[in-house]
Amino acid sequence: MAQFDRLTERALRGFASRTSRRSVFSILGGLLAGAAALPLLPVARGAEGGTNSDDPNSGLVPPQYSGNPQDPGDRTKCDYWRYCAIDGSLCSCYGGSITSCPPGTEMSPITWIGTCRNPADQRNYIISYNDCCGGVAWGRCACQNNRGDRPVVRPQTNNEITWCFGTKSQSYTCTVALILGVAIEQK
Amino acid sequence: MAQFDRLTERALRGFASRTSRRSVFSILGGLLAGAAALPLLPVARGAEGGTNSDDPNSGLVPPQYSGNPQDPGDRTKCDYWRYCAIDGSLCSCYGGSITSCPPGTEMSPITWIGTCRNPADQRNYIISYNDCCGGVAWGRCACQNNRGDRPVVRPQTNNEITWCFGTKSQSYTCTVALILGVAIEQK
Amino acid sequence: MTMSIIFRATPILIGATLAALAARASEFPTPLPADTGHKVETLPAKYPTSWAFLNYASDRIELRNVGGDTRDVKAQLQGHDSATLLVADKRPEIYVADTVWSRGVRGTRTDFITIYDAQTMNVADEIVLPGGKRGLMTAMEGMFAFTDDQRLALVFDFTPASSVTVVDLVKRRVLGDIDIPGCSLVFPTGVRGFSTLCSSGTMLTVRLDEKGAAAGRSESKAFNPLDTDPLFTSSALVGGVRYFPSLHGRVQPIDMRADDVKVLPDWPLVSAAEQSARWRPSGWQVIAGDEKLLYVLMQANAEEGTHKDPANEVWVFNPATKARLRRMRLVRPGSSVALSHGPAPLLLVQAGDRLDVYDPQYGNLIRSLELSRWNSGRMVIEPVH
């Protein structure tokens, strides 16, 4: 098989495997040094998000709130702040959640990342968009936001790729949005 | 393989293979004698037909008329008189026509039949609904009319079955509506 | 370095933002923690009886909570062509009979039963069905059935010759097939057997031996007048008796408890007056039952060809007394009806793109779930036991 592109490997594997705030900074630093700067975005996109909000397959799923005022918004809606760079279907509408895949699917260990602003605490968070793979996908809660998305030439910030790698099936089902850490320290 | 049900065979194969008016009468006679009477329906269902006229996949296809005043109606619409017992997608919307399958598909030689009234000449025609098989089906021009449809216990008059037999693929694409002949002589 | 990148990215917005930061930072001194322990959801070993499987005939199956206002989707199972479902309560397994081609709509055909682990919804195993003869049609009752206390599954085959493939779900292998010429669909009979509806108007019953082979056949007298008033193939089971409504409004009870079926006297669902007003059963899954009562989708002004149209009312009958207990007006016309199981059953009615949940006692609408669009518009509702 083709040899693994080093930069891509560091970015993808790195982000996928580590989740503490501190390590995110170091990865971030590493990437900046490596001239693969993440777009750091001061303002989350907000309600004008989901271009597919009238998607006929969206179905009516109940709103899902964190209950934490610092993490506001309905996780089944395209304008929830963590979805600022998502392109796909929301796992919250398929029996999964903001952090978990629906039953019978498999979460890809390799992922793409975005940077979204939390409207509550005004911080920029690095979000890992992990695709869930091998299940039924029929476009429910389709959501296309592209803040921070970049052409596929830089894969780790592109949301058009099916990020199902290292999974039994590479067939796309839906996407979760995990907080990896804060992008910039505010002081 | 399971032995072939005689009655079904005569009905299905018979209708599929013969198309002259005279022979239709004889088949009809045979069926009546065989106590598998076709429902003979004096009045075509008309415009209240297509329950899926608001189907999101219907697309906008141009109207198709025969040009013959004795065969009126738009063959891309569910209320066209020949469709009185159809359940499926209209081949006229897929690159086929009222009598032909779309390119790349295969017409099933075995079929189910209905009896529809031609509003122009007020005659009852026996219609052969041949399924086209092995192509792409995505619900465009979906049409569900059930005049003369009967439960699957009498298969040859049931429109829920995928009538793709003797074809390379049994995957349903769309349905054509062929005139086999007149059901009853008017005098 | 970092800031310089910010400025390169979106110069205009920074000023405003930094101001905002100062303003809000104090409220939430600590950032949200990183998400750890992200996982794949699993389901309880025993599903609540307020859940139901919705078979969007015939390419997707959804497990949905119909008993709570959260209305949440619990899981999906994929179907391809005429997918039908069996949910075991003897084993934590779900079975889907399905058909695929190696290249989607073309290529090599494979008929198969997928065995899902009910808790993880992972594929536990699959059983390939031989002969490429599984019946392909809009998903309906009678295409796939248990018998022998859920040890065996029966798959209806149609080529258009009719047969039944017998499968051992415990050993996970095919045992054989049985010809049923001129007959359609399978309904469990007795301890280990099935019955099927024949085009001669009779019911053929086949008793099976341990190995799933035909041990005996018996054909009932003709009771299904296909020319004049055929029975729907949708039925409700109450106390071991299966009730088939007819297109014009009779109901035909058949006792399925013994090895040979007993065809019981039919009786009318409609009075003479209602008959002249052309009240008839109508829809797809047209009848449901609980331990005691029958619930039938009914439509006024029915005519030739409207027997699969959505119905305006649900009529509730007591089969013991043959009396109608009440009529329920539906808030919107419905095509498929079912009753959830458990202590407080719910009446589920699929009405176009909605699943309406009614109180079966008082007929009031409790809640309405929006469904995903699908082409056939036909649904088979299978509430969890």
Add this chain to the structure above:
Amino acid sequence: MTMSIIFRATPILIGATLAALAARASEFPTPLPADTGHKVETLPAKYPTSWAFLNYASDRIELRNVGGDTRDVKAQLQGHDSATLLVADKRPEIYVADTVWSRGVRGTRTDFITIYDAQTMNVADEIVLPGGKRGLMTAMEGMFAFTDDQRLALVFDFTPASSVTVVDLVKRRVLGDIDIPGCSLVFPTGVRGFSTLCSSGTMLTVRLDEKGAAAGRSESKAFNPLDTDPLFTSSALVGGVRYFPSLHGRVQPIDMRADDVKVLPDWPLVSAAEQSARWRPSGWQVIAGDEKLLYVLMQANAEEGTHKDPANEVWVFNPATKARLRRMRLVRPGSSVALSHGPAPLLLVQAGDRLDVYDPQYGNLIRSLELSRWNSGRMVIEPVH
């Protein structure tokens, strides 16, 4: 006998009907003849240039007449996952690169190229691609390309390691694959070769030998500033030069005619004033070209994240003079743009569920075709040559 059956079927209606019969019978003395010679449609050997392939990214492809008010659908091809299309004009063949799993969304993965006979749309053959490494993503330019005068096809692989699989379309077999670490997508270069866009901002060009193996590599200087103003991967080819617009409104010409590419000076699509009004290229298939001119989807008030949103205008440029010739206001915002070929080209714009057909000269809407709904809302338009 016959009549008795009529009466059994629908007694009420007969009277009225027989009357009607008498009334109308005279008008049409002979019944319509039986339909004989029912058949499967075929297509002309050479398609009219007023037809276009519409790739509904990424599960279906439609061949549609966009040049006539009949707007008719000519044929469909099935796609499954990230299906991409190549239409030969050297041979009456159509190629679709696709991926399936043996059980739909699970099971054994197969990447393959289906070869369709262009006249019958029957499957002439297929070429299975090894390694399960074909890139799966929303269908876009650069995933599947011809080279060597349509003898070879190139398939972009992404696992997420990048490579290119080289296929001989005439011998219908895979020749091998070529690693392109850190680079993405394939664009034909020279007589027999391809170029690919690298994450270091360069373009890597690979020359191929007769057997489809790498005969030489050359990497351009960095010209694609990924941090500040990256190029779209959508491009237009005019006179052998490929034009890539950038997110902020430059266009980057690259001469692809020789074995090594020539990176030509970029130039702005927007004036200083337009830049401050944030006019930017925007959409999916954002740029198209005819023999002489470039057509770019443009959007005002663009901001971070809007680069794939539908655009309000099409701007027409002459790349020779770098001058903008005109601005065309779209009747509704469009996401993909293409020009039909032939004497009187048409400007095709996919705008949501519609395909709008404009006069590229005067910008007036000629007609609008309704499309089928699909989930991605993304389309690749490939007009017939």
